[in-house]
Amino acid sequence: MLACGLAIFLLVMALLLAAFYRPANPSVDGRDESGTRVWMWGLGLGFPLVTLAALTGYGLSIGERLLPREAPDLVTVQAEARQWAWTFRYGENRVIATEGVLHIPAGRPVNVEITSTDVIHSFWVPRLAGKLDAIPGHVNVLRIEAARAGTYDGQSAEFSGRGYREHVFTVEAHDAASWATFLKEGTQ
Amino acid sequence: MIEILRLSLPITVWLTxxxxxxxxxxxxxxxxxxxxxxxxxxxxxxxxxAFVLQLIALIAVLYAPSPVRFVQTTATALAATALVAAVWTMMPVLAASACL
Amino acid sequence: MTDARPSSVSQPRGKALRLHRGLARIWGSDQRFRGWLTTSNNNDIGTLFLIVATSFFVIGGILAMLIRTQLATPDSAFMAPQVYSQIFTMHGTVMMFLFAIPFFEAMSMLLLPGMLGTRDLAFPRLGAYGLWVYIFGGSAVIIAMLMGLAPDGGWFMYPPLSSAAFSPGIGADVWLLGITSIEVSAIATAIEVIVTVLRYRAAGMSLSRMPIFAWYILVVSVMILTAFPPMILGSLLLEVERALNWPFFKVENGGDPLLWQHLFWLFGHPEVYIIFLPAAGVIATILPVMARTNLLGYGWVVAAAVSLAVLSFGLWVHHMFTTGIPHIGLAFFSAASTLVAVPTSVMIFSWIGTLWKGRARMELPMLWIMGFFATFVIGGLTGVMLAVVPFNWQVHDTHFVVAHLHYVLIGGYVFPMVAAIYYFMPLLTGRTRFFKLGEVAFWLVVPSFHITFLSIHMAGLLGQRRRTWTYDADQGWTALNLVASVASFVMAIGFALIILDVAVNAFVAVRGRRNPWGAGTLEWAAAIPSPAYGFASIPIVQGRYPLHDDPDLALHIARGEGYLGDASRNRRETLIVSTARGEPSQVVVLPGNSVLPFLLALVTSTSFLAPLFDAYIVAGLALVGVVALALVWAWGLGARADEGHVDAGHGAKLPLASESPDPPGWWGSVFLLLADGVHFGSLLFGYAFLWTVAPNWPPHSYLQAQLWAVILALTGALALTAGPRLAVRAIATGGAVWPTIALGIVGALALAIAAASVILDRPDPASHAYDATLWLLAGHVGLHTFLSSIMLFYLAARGAAGYASPARIGEAGIVRLWADFTVATGLVALAAAWLPGAFA
Known part of the structure; x- marks a missing residue:
């Protein structure tokens, strides 16, 4: 996407500069509109329509793949934001709760049900997925999946007042064994 | 006023x-x-x-032309733009997931 | 085509000089200091507007420098987070609301009458009113900031963070009321500009011969009328929630914070194009002159501007991609967002094609336009990237978005406006640039701009979130931020140089000749600097570039050889033409100098600002003052006797506007009601939105319509529709007016009572968003029936005082328009209030 953007930018600049270094054609009358075929139909209309159609289709197909669809080994957790902390809940009836650290199994799709109890926040773990807002009264579901076990940094990404910068959390992705241990210890 | 409406109505139909x-x-x-x-x-x-309404708007512009040539050309272009927009911007109903 | 043509125009002598003296006396403003308070001339108002907007730009720039100072180093102790939040909120607010919109309004006030070949704007006093409301509202916001009372929730003020619970104090109220008053000013100016472009033009200037800048400003002004009302409604909802606890955004009581985001971005996205399109108009005006040719594809560009304007209203959700809206909803807006790039591309390639067609020269304005291309194209491309949903999910609310919007706004707006200032300086000041600081400033600003914001793009991609007050040394953003800060200071020095350069050149540079660039449009045919009356006679044009068709046009105009080249009627006259073809159709008499606009602005601003200090009584008195002054204002216009057709020159006998069925006031009302209708539509949208998606709906019960109220509403609507119609007929035939007026007022009263029944049935608007919405719907009916009644009374009084006659029937037509609007929206409002109960 960046390369395409750069190419378009360079094309426009080249066309622009060429206008200044082109041998002038003094015979052309100001009322001459013959240039519209190339400039308007071709570059003005045709060019962006083709590139943008491709880009939109591409973006939407990727977006479709990121949706929280049904999956066989799906885990659902709950993330509840407030000024300026995160509470995560797990298991049936959400009996397990952790503060500031989200535990998930590695290698399995996880749905995070995001909500807020005061102002709007946003759940964002850059290495696992895009961001999704935590809005009071609404529950938004974000699909994340950590390929391997480890720790991932997460943060709120919607301005929420004084403590916004420090409104961070971590994601702890467990392998199958330690995930089982986590659930077992939590329910006791 | 009628000329202003000729120019603005078809594309407002798209927005609606x-x-x-x-x-x-x-x-x-x-x-x-x-x-x-x-x-x-x-x-x-x-x-x-929405598409049919848009088509009607375009046909109306073509069959009840403005006496002012510039208005007629521009209105036709805008009505055609609105038709393209109607096809393009609502295309997602074909494929995208509904409530996810 | 040569550059030296204008010198052949000799000084106006004889007739021209006499005409000049006569018109200068009629049109001149009071030369004493108080003349600044009473003037309504577009040159004076535009100049004040420009100076004030530039001052706000300086203030916003200082705030930006504070931000960059804070972010220059990690773990900075320069500002506390609370202060930093106020600073970035105010930077955005000042630049968007107090600088960007007023600045182009100032440019259009200064330039449009000249370009269109008319003598002033359509409603000079309304322009003065807009100016003063803007000055009072803007100053209040700045003073509050200096007192440490600025809002601190970010310039888009998302509730619940901006609600009373999380933002106590008056910071948010200052924002809501101050910004609303500025929006009122913008709407006033927009109406003035629309009617001017549609009706006040040179003879023969059909739509296809209109300067391209006028097209752009027309489109933008209509956008202001349709984009600002949702924002005004949003501000109203948030303010009553904060002040009276009506729970529009409070989830527990049936509100929804997402409603604010919809209303805000319904305004906020078109706003981006409201800012960009005037700049595009400037480019489409200057660039062909710099290329010594005509604009390529004029019709294409007009169509592109109109479609861009309308398409931009279908994009608002793309600022809400991370709020959990279903993917198909995002897909709609993603598709629309990419589509909007097409008209932009049409414009860009029209301009490049124009350069190829002509012989381009690199003067200073052209240099700034080159700066525009280099910057805006990048901003547009990152914008397309942001329209791609998955990418947006990653960079939303990071510095990438910050950098993107600065590329679009500075590259797409500020650079072209600098080009415009340099291009039009010979016209506005009558002087030729002598000190060449402008070139130095260009090479300071543009490269340092790119260094600053490319660094900020990178920091955003590396994950730096916007609105965080500092960062740690180990986050890896230190070098990027330092580079951005240093470069931003160089940029600030560059902008300071520009302001200095323009100020110095405006006052002490050498006198210049007319039309130094060899442009073809009418503004360069007036004397420089433009006299108060603009043109000594209204030009007659046969093409898009009248000065190219007739190099001696300026001389002909000065000699009074156009229309209305005669000062003997001793009043401010200008020509009204038919909208599409530009045929002379009316002569309008513009009002003279008056202190009324200033006073009305004073009481309007008081009514907005008094609630900040809980001075509700003062606010109430001020509102009474608004109504009273508005009536005094309107009463002073018009005539007591028919004058018949007047001689407009060239053998044309034209009716006065005040003796025409569609006077400018009728057109102004149509467009004001468009804005009012959009405001009402936004309220209905909010209602439907809450009903559909807000948690904690339905309310415990729905309102049940009472039969008597329904019947009252319907009969009232009938009477209010019939009354003004019969009044128009009575005036036209000389019949008795009073009974028809009484019928209309009784109708308005009945409608108001039906609305009151809604309020009486739901006495507690704070209990649920549903009840609060019902109160607003009823309030809409109440306000408009009140306005209609006042207008009907006024019409009766005008008739009794001899201001109405079968010819002077325009005012009655305006009242009928308002009554019809009241009936239509009133019935819809009551139906919306009663329907859920009928089906529940």
Missing amino acids: GFSAVYALQGLSCSRHWPADLEARPVLLAAWAV
Whole structure:
């Protein structure tokens, strides 16, 4: 996407500069509109329509793949934001709760049900997925999946007042064994 | 005033149709939508209605032309733009997931 | 085509000089200091507007420098987070609301009458009113900031963070009321500009011969009328929630914070194009002159501007991609967002094609336009990237978005406006640039701009979130931020140089000749600097570039050889033409100098600002003052006797506007009601939105319509529709007016009572968003029936005082328009209030 953007930018600049270094054609009358075929139909209309159609289709197909669809080994957790902390809940009836650290199994799709109890926040773990807002009264579901076990940094990404910068959390992705241990210890 | 309307109405029809289809989609994901009603056929039908209205707007511009040539050319271009926009911007009802 | 043509125009002598003296006396403003308070001339108002907007730009720039100072180093102790939040909120607010919109309004006030070949704007006093409301509202916001009372929730003020619970104090109220008053000013100016472009033009200037800048400003002004009302409604909802606890955004009581985001971005996205399109108009004006040719594809560009304007209203959700809206909803807006790039591309390639067609020269304005291309194209491309949903999910609310919007706004707006200032300086000041600081400033600003914001793009991609007050040394953003800060200071020095350069050149540079660039449009045919009356006679044009068709046009105009080249009627006259073809159709008499606009602005601003200090009584008195002054204002216009057709020159006998069925006031009302209708539509949208998606709906019960109220509403609507119609007929035939007026007022009263029944049935608007919405719907009906009644009374009084006659029937037509609007929206409002109960 960046390369395409750069190419378009360079094309426009080249066309622009060429206008200044082109041998002038003094015979052309100001009322001459013959240039519209190339400039308007071709570059003005045709060019962006083709590139943008491709880009939109591409973006939407990727977006479709990121949706929280049904999956066989799906885990659902709950993330509840407030000024300026995160509470995560797990298991049936959400009996397990952790503060500031989200535990998930590695290698399995996880749905995070995001909500807020005061102002709007946003759940964002850059290495696992895009961001999704935590809005009071609404529950938004974000699909994340950590390929391997480890720790991932997460943060709120919607301005929420004084403590916004420090409104961070971590994601702890467990392998199958330690995930089982986590659930077992939590329910006791 | 009539010339201003010639220029602005067809593309306003697009805006109305687009907003209406989006609103319908919002409704289809809400608590008011009957559970046994499939949303996509309804959305597709709404898209078709929007398209037909847009087509009517274009035909109206063509068959009730403005006496002012510039207005007529520009109005035709805008009505055609609106038709393209109606096809393009509502295309997602074909494929995208409804309420996820 | 040569550059030296204008010198052949000799000084106006004889007739021209006499005409000049006569018109200068009629049109001149009071030369004493108080003349600044009473003037309504577009040159004076535009100049004040420009100076004030530039001052706000300086203030916003200082705030930006504070931000960059804070972010220059990690773990900075320069500002506390609370202060930093106020600073970035105010930077955005000042630049968007107090600088960007007023600045182009100032440019259009200064330039449009000249370009269109008319003598002043359509409603000079309304322009003065807009100016003063803007000055009072803007100053209040700045003073509050200096007192440490600025809002601190970010310039888009998302509730619940901006609600009373999380933002106590008056910071948010200052924002809501101050910004609303500025929006009122913008709407006033927009109406003035629309009517001017549609009706006040040179003879023969059909729509296809209109300067391209006028097209752009027309489109933008209509956008202001349709984009600002949702924002005004949003501000109203948030303010009553904060002040009276009506729970529009409070989830527990049936509100929804997402409603604010919809209303805000319904305004906020078109706003981006409201800012960009005037700049595009400037480019489409200057670039062909710099290329010594005509604009390529004029019709294409007009169509592109109109479609861009309308398409931009279908994009608002793309600022809400991370709020959990279903993917199909995002897909609609993603598709629309990419589509909007097409008209932009049409414009860009029209301009490049124009350069190829002509012989381009690199003067200073052209240099700034090159700066525009280099910057805006990048901003547009990152914008397309942001329209791609998955990418947006990653960079939303990071510094990438910050950098993107600065590329679009500075590259797409500020650079072209600098080009415009340099291009039009010879016209506005009558002087030729002598000190060449402008070139130095260009090479300071543009490269340092790119260094600053490319660094900020990178920091955003590396994950730096916007609105965080500092960062740690180990986050890896230190070098990027330092580079951005240093470069931003160089940029600030560059902008300071520009302001200095323009100020110095405006006052002490050498006198210049007319039309130094060899442009073809009418503004260069007036004397420089432009006299108060603009043109000594209204030009007659046969093409898009009248000065190219007739190099001696300026001389002909000065000699009074156009229309209305005669000062003997001793009043401010200008020509009204038919909208599409530009045929002379009316002569309008513009009002003279008056202190009324200033006073009305004073009481309007008081009514907005008094609630900040809980001075509700003062606010109430001020509102009474608004109504009273508005009536005094209107009463002073018009005539007591028919004058018949007047001689407009060239053998044309034209009716006065005040003796025409569609006077400018009628057109102004149509467009004001468009804005009012959009405001009402936004309220209905909010209602439907809450009903559909807000948690904690339905309310415990729905309102049940009472039969008597329904019948009252319907009969009232009938009477209010019939009354003004019969009044128009009575005036036209000389019949008795009073009974028809009484019928209309009784109708308005009945409608108001039906609305009151809604309020009486739901006495507690703070209990649920549903009840609060019902109160607003009823309030809409109440306000408009009140306005209609006042207008009907006024019409009766005008008739009794001899201000109405079968010819002077325009005012009655305006009242009928308002009554019809009241009936239509009133019935819809009551139906919306009663329907859910009928089906529940």
